[in-house]
Amino acid sequence: DAKTTQPPSMDCAEGRAANLPCNHSTISGNEYVYWYRQIHSQGPQYIIHGLKNNETNEMASLIITEDRKSSTLILPHATLRDTAVYYCIVRVEGAAGNKLTFGGGTRVLVKP
């Protein structure tokens, strides 16, 4: 699985959009970008994933650059409950097994 690079931390104002970047310059053509988050003392929570096209669900939007070397997770209206560590993970979908390789993630603090 390709390696990802994320900023270690970032702050965001409540009610504003939070844009979380992720670099995955060695991503392969069949590797998907996944985002999980972990709120303090809880298990990680799936947010969204994508291959090439931008994706949106009720939690967030995922923007993937055309060359797929980087992506941005957008939380459109951050709330205090979005304070968490966000992990960007690249993995091959359909490969045998469900192993996730977590990096250091980005610690997001949403401030009132």
Place this chain on the structure above:
Amino acid sequence: KAGVTQTPRYLIKTRGQQVTLSCSPISGHRSVSWYQQTPGQGLQFLFEYFSETQRNKGNFPGRFSGRQFSNSRSEMNVSTLELGDSALYLCASSLAELAETQYFGPGTRLLVL
């Protein structure tokens, strides 16, 4: 639908002892993965089971083992506990072996004294 459950939630053991942790996946899910989370090493993959067979294994010593039962419930065992085994142990379940989404449980926090 009930989520992934893990028991016990908290555990205190002493060095040299062994421990067994349990994970009940979401109903209908057949894949169970285990992870260890520590402040120093972050989240690390331990192993994955599907249909009672170990499919993937991380880089952990043989003291760490697991198994899965026919009802998809899984247990992991750590023998001869060391101080460094103190961690949050997380279980995740997926619908199938190639499923795209994993759902995590709340974890078992193990403290080794």
